[in-house]
Amino acid sequence: MLDTSVNPHIAGAHALTRRERxxxxxxxxxxTLEExxxxxxxxxxxxxxxxRSVYxxxxVSTRAEAVAWAEAHGIR
Incomplete structure (x- = not known):
């Protein structure tokens, strides 16, 4: 049976919507979030x-972790 669950560490940026990216x-x-x-x-x-959805x-659970993940996956 095909596993349709999304593993973010495998799927990477593809698991994110365009807006989330x-x-x-x-x-x-x-x-800031306001900006x-x-x-x-x-x-x-x-x-x-x-x-929250991106995290x-x-x-990840912090902005610093999210930024590190983004840089590691070429999102800037």
């Missing part, structure tokens, strides 16, 4: 939700 790239810059929200024309709460999918 954009948010992750924004996290690599020294900006990211303004740049993306969404609310801060939307960005917070997207960040879950890539298996």
């Amino acid at each position: 954009v948010v992750l790239a924004e996290l690599t810059e020294d900006v 990211i929200a303004t740049r993306l024309f969404v609310t801060r709460n939307t960005v917070k939700s997207q960040v 879950r999918k890539i298996g």
Whole structure:
């Protein structure tokens, strides 16, 4: 039987939506969530939700870990 579950360490950036990749790239810059929200024309709460989703999918729990993951996977 084919395993359809997503393992973020294997699937990498492909597990992320286009918007999640954009948010992750924004996290690599020294900006606040409010500034990211303004740049993306969404609310801060939307960005917070997207960040939580990114963290879950890539298996990290801090911004520093997410930035390191993004750099290791060529997302900037």
